[in-house]
Amino acid sequence: MLVTIILAVLIIASLVLLLFVNENQGQEARSIAILATMITLVLSVVIFLQMNQPGNLAAAQSNAGTGRSYFVDELNIPWIPSLGIGYHVGVDGVTAPMILLTGIATFCGVLISWRITDRTREFMAFFLLLAAGVYGVFVSLDMFLLFFWYEFAIFPMYLLIATWGWVERREYAAMKLTLYILIGSVFALVGLLVLYFSMGAFFSDLAHPERLATLRQVLNNPTATAFSFDFSHFEIASRWAQLANGQPGPFDVASIGGVSIARFWFPFIFIGFGVLAGLFPFHNWSPDGHVAAPTAVSMIHAGVLMKLGAYAALRVGVQLLPEGAKVHLPWIILLALINVVYGAFIAFRQRDFKYVIGFSSVSHMGLVSMGFASMNLVGMTGAGLQMFSHGAMTALFFACVGMVYDQAHTRDIPSLGGFGKKLPFVATAFVFAGLVSMGMPGLSGFIAEFPILSGVFQGPIVNPATLQLTYTPTFNYYPYIAILSALGIIVTAAYVLRVAQQVFGGEFNEARFPGVKGVTLTDKFAIVLLAGSLLFVALFPNVMSSMIKSGMAPVVTALQQNAPVGR
């Protein structure tokens, strides 16, 4: 119920803003927005704590052996029953931290946007819609609904960038971003429809009535239909071999070129969603989008929206098509490696302050994909931790960049300098975020990167007998990938130090930047909240890691179990 209230609050608040608030009532618009995000933040914390209850964690862990996810706060209402579409929402160990992150990032986003005076009402309304879309994707347990929210989030994003963005590049960047993400999601949608129809055909096959009977029995729902977008249906279909004593399931059916559906369509789904996670070579939209967006939107965009891509790639791609994942992730990890190292080098080369942070996101999101590709519990849990840690960290980064830009009106690194003297609070926050981003032990970046690197080191060979990596060469190159990706960490340290040095160190040019004053209280509050959430992960790594672990465990179970049909 709570997640539904979150979605309702955000959508109602944005409608109220658009319909009942006057154009010149900026303060009212801000108040409504902050109230709505405050409510959602509190509810997000409640959801997080609910998932964190020992009973739920234990249930999720014991459920993981069956390869099925355990959800709390579930709600399932039929929506278009003839197509098997329902309003099915719920939260598991992977999404609960993401819900918390979204709550924090949107609340801070509104705080940071306090100074927006140009069409405040519309800005806040679209911002809340964007937040609703983001929440929707994380909580959807119906694949159609997931797509609905996924596209729903893109439209306010376009408007926010194109209207309130950086004047020089905003239209180009907004269009580029939208096209990239839409094209990626179209591929993913086609893949999903293939799964939907093949699953429907499989269960409604009149020659095998026992299939539908088994489905209904496992779901404990005597009226379950063959054609459905419900996540639990897909989950069962993907694990059919375990349920039906090695019989091939719907996704093991031969598809184009004689390759099974799982193996053929996995890359389309994973990379289609991976576009939004900035997966190389489709990362190109993201720095432009981050830079052109207004500060609060950059925070949401890099902080949360990129995680949507990673999350959807995990939920729809890896969890539903483990057979495809085993074949394709071993080469996709190379793309992730390029993300990590190349992204860091490109960030090092930038002159524009905001582009540095934009490319750093590309580099860090590569670690998330890399964690997924490790295909073991440690690495995947690390990826989940990295999603949270990077989200809060990059939001903090963009907030700092925005505060400097607002005062300096330039982001050209060589012409900035000495801002540490004028904005000590921002400088401290930036350095803190920088230390997180370079994986400094004791901070959340390290808590996330360490398991990722560990996981990649161990590689997917957990049970060699059951893993049939057809494309893998005779030797296991995963440890080398871990070693090479560590290069990215050094370069990250170099660019963070360089930027911090040049922007915040050195002499301040009074003539060039007159009238620079300190940041406001709302800004400080947002910074403290973001930094606090990073510290929380660092000081109590076990809280979030055991929760994410409980959510990732079913995915890893699915990856490790035997596959009967190798097509």
Added chain:
Amino acid sequence: MLGEITKFFLSLSTLTFLPMLGAGVVMLLKIVLPEQKSLGRNVALLFSLIVLIQSIALFGYYAAGTCPIGNVPANANANASASPFVFACEHQSEFFPLVGSTWHVGIDGLSAAMILLTGILTPLAMLISYEIEENVHEHMALFLFFEMGLLGLFVSLDLFTFFLFWELSLVPMYFLINIWGGENRRYASFKFFLYAMGGSLGLLLAIQLISSVAGTMDIPTLVAMWPKNLNATGGALTLPFGASLETVKNIAFLAFFVAFAIKVPIWPFHTWLPDAHTEAPTAGSMLLAGVMLKLGAYGFLRLVIPLFPAQSQAFAPVIAILAMAGIILGALAAWGQTDFKRLVAYSSVNHMGFVVLGIAAFAAIYNTILTGGATSAEQMRSVTLATNGAVLQMFNHGLSSAGMFLLVGALYHKAHTRDLTKFGGLWTLIPVYGTLLIFTSMASLGLPGLGGFVSEFQVVAGSWWFFPTITAVSMLGLLMTGAYILKGIRAVLHGPVNEHWRDHHLEISPREVLALAPLVILILVTGVWPNWIMPVINQTVTRLFGL
């Protein structure tokens, strides 16, 4: 009640995080009372003094063998008891189970000595940084933060937390150099940070390799099982990527070696040191040379050789040659300097060379002892002597280098130059400073009766049996040590008086004397009666060798 308070006060977790609390309080004071600079300084000093009391108490309790805290870790690995290291004041609790890490702390003679050194040097460095007027609160908070990193590293018995504190100690030092350093501070701090990061990256990967192969990060367990090629539970190691055991161990050994060699620093990994030491503020240099370099040597003694005895044995001659190179070339480089602080910085390369020489002797025989090979009584006596000497040299160099940096800084602070050619004949102008400088220089030179002599003698006497030629050449280095120290003294204190300084007030201030006095006393006491610390070190060393 009192017992509970004592227990809490003396627990190693309190020891580690008290400076952090102090840093928080100081930063809070900055927000509440930003104008009260001296209050911030005094509060920071107070916290470091509490830590000093803790470290003295811990040392005393350890020496007496009556650690008041429970010694049996809650969920200790059964195989850890086979470790040659025996720890006191142990504590173990859950920390980050996903990667198999626990919060496991404990001390033995080696770490007790290092904790004592850290506890002594930090308040003295704080006293010196009273001269800083800019961003006082941040400066003091960073010092306390740095102290936490150092103490945390010395008490950590888990590779994960060990690495955590290893890296954490870098951050405050980076900022101390970067913000309060000399003219070239940007370059020096950047080089320092990247050098250290580069080294620790290999360490990070090697730790992951070990933990994935052996299935634990607990240092006592690893020390007991890893050299025998067994995992944490006594089973066979699970080797990754089809590599042979030999390869895995060699890779991990090299990564460990390089990371710690950079920190010591072992020649040729020392090039960050002169820049960082010279550019750091005086108090920063004191701790940098006094304690931070010891982290590297500590890593060798605690991890590298106990975990990789066979590799270390094969590598021991190389380590000895590098030690010799450090001693000779460090001395020559120091001799060639005209910058007084740079001279002292290079002297660290020279002095730490003796620590490394002792470590090389340890490496040369430890594998034989561990595998039960034949060892003569002569060998056992020599290696004990050398290892004891190396640890004592770590302690003594900590005292004397901190004293030297203090004195160089005291002069620079008033004269605003460190150029040796600009001084001369100052002893008549500043008699107290001159006397103290000569005393500390003599300690650094290794004058019998002072601390440095005892430890260098032990190292040289012990390693003679293993590397006679190298030791002989290294002893020539001692001669050169005399040469550069005397060069420094002569240029500053002797010769015709440089009239330029007659109107300047260069005499050492009472505050600086107060900071130097404990060092002077300790140097003298250790030189005359080394037995106040020797048994503590010796106990750990002999147990390591099964004597």
